[in-house]
Amino acid sequence: MDSTRDTLWHRLRWPLLSTLLTIALAASRVAINPRFYFTDDTERGSFGQWWALGEYLSQGSLPILDPSAWQGGNYFAEGQWGILSPVTWLIGLSAYLAPDAALHVTAWKIAFLAVFSIGMYLLAMEFGSSRPWAALVAVMAPAAGFTVYMDAASWSTGLFDACLFPLVWWALRRAVEHGKSPWPYVLASFTLITFGYVFGVIVLVVVLVSSLVEHIVRRDRVRILRTLAASAWGALWTIVIYLPAIATSAVTTRSEAPYENTGFLNADVADLFTTASPLTTGSVFSWNGVTDGPLMYIAWILPLFPLFLPIARARTLLPVFVLGTAMLAFVLGPSDLGAIRWPIRMMPYLVIAVLVVFAVAATRAFPERLTRAKAWWSVALIVAMAYITWVAEMWSWKSIFAAAALQLLALAAIAWIALRRRGSASPAFVAGRTPRWQRQTNLVVIASMIVTLGVGGAQLLQWRESPLPGVDAPTDTESLESVLDDAEGDAIVVGDYMKGAGDPESWDERLMANLWYLSDANVSSVYTVLPFTSYATDLCSDLRGVTCEEALEVLWSEDEDTGLPVADLLDVSTILAAKTTFPDEPEAADGWSLTAEGEYTWRFDRDEPLPSAGGVTWTGEGTSVTELSLSDTSVSFTVSSVGSDPRVALSRLPFPGYSVSGAELADPIRDYLLTIDLSGVAEGTEVTVTFLPPPFPILVGAFAASWLVLIAWLIARATARRRARREG
Structure with a gap:
């Protein structure tokens, strides 16, 4: 019994440690900034849609279409609502019941970062890493710059996909390479796909195609069939989730998306030299020039890579090299590939590939294969990366110097441990590692984990929040629900609601984007990833619901074709006009009255409210x-x-x-x-x-076919196992 406990503890102690450290580092950000995980698209987009989804679910239904939300109300096409995702249902139900929005999203995001850590540990182990090195990269991957400051802080579905992907890949290899149960892959891939974030699906396609090609080259018929089953399952669910958006895109601004390189949220080759510098920004441009955040940062330990080269049995890492190469091509690629924009979103997957290779290389080389020559190559790489980073970012010389000094100290310590201990090792050591060598590996890994935590803390002191813009929305859901709760019929906001958002009192008068879902009023000014072209043009509305000044004139103008005011055709009964756009009181149209003047808005109501949109x-x-x-x-x-x-x-x-x-x-x-x-x-x-x-018939067909593929896969596996038992 004691032996069983020891074995279980031996298996669990490293993943448990890496997960706990990941949670601790993630939670420390909230200690410095309670709103760290509640900004930008999470603040104005994700939480509101989760709350609305939870409201629908509490009433026993799923949202398909909301005419009152207009261009934001086509929920199947929106995709990221996760209409068919049970995990998103749980997030939505908990959002609907949560008294505090920031607390709710923080809990879920830290939970996903913990999943990221577990998945990275399993994936690194799958490719041949030892437990300690796998645990180290399981701490480093969730602490990478883009994951922390973009996905975790703002882009929730991007975070969910990236955090789940290592687990999906591990489960795929478990099913395809080892013939284990497909259920872990089936459930994990289904969850990733149904989150509705296309970048994670693109990465899954890369992995599946790579696996298929590899087994075709090897003429491994069994693994070819397994990969085809895994691919068919994923492809059919991708059709169900993404085909509505593709079929809808022709009437939206997505159909006009260009193929070009504007230099927006993509990296230059020189930025790759900043991937080991935790306190520098690189040259990634976004909304306000160079993005003020460590988006290219992967891990401070990367310059130590030469210590572990060449990688023994590197062929086993071929799938990782393929993924890493594909992700690097994306990150360095054009800023716009039609509807696929902002390629730096692939950074988390590049991080996964790089750190898996690092863990496996370290496992196979430390300490036996370390030499003084390799140590000097690492010194050269540290100096080169620091110099090129300094050339691009001379004002950050202190941070660059500090990072380089840290890396040189780490290099000296690791090299000293390896070379000193190896020199005193007995010939018997060659046949295998001794417990003392394992202790030295543990020491190096634990020290590196501590340094990673310290680096994360230093980053937080320099960047307390995401470079993406927040609007300081209230986190108390009850106060959000009370805004415009007395409006009859449908409402719309005109003008630029963004200005004045930092004043807490402004939120008594209006909400923003998807936070409007918390209000009892039906407000069309919600967030959408698919702006309806002609509607958006007529009301000059952007994807967040912000309009230009002319939108009010359009609403109160007479439509030439019908002779009715446009507001009548849209069944609008309440208009909130932002005072930043309309400093003077607009003259109300016939049948409308100014019912409230706030510090930030003018409120106009129809004298006789109309029914809500749809009829x-x-x-x-x-x-x-x-x-x-x-x-x-x-x-x-x-x-x-x-x-x-x-x-x-x-x-x-x-x-x-x-x-x-x-x-x-x-x-x-x-x-x-x-x-x-x-x-x-x-x-x-x-x-x-x-x-x-x-196209609904195709969606139904793909849905049914996905389950048939799964049933066939399970039957084939059961048959093969029975045959193997008989032959055995």
């Missing part, structure tokens, strides 16, 4: 209909008469996926109002307009 908003001359039923995804009406203008307009965007029974779709009024043509339709006919995520 019939206009009929052509001589045409009349009677509405029968209305839901988020459908509307039915009976045709009372068809006149000289047989059109019926609905207050809905004409997303791909709409179908009509009893009539036909017509060209959209104003290019963005769903319009029905009743030409030739008899009086009394019932017309039903229905929305399903497009």
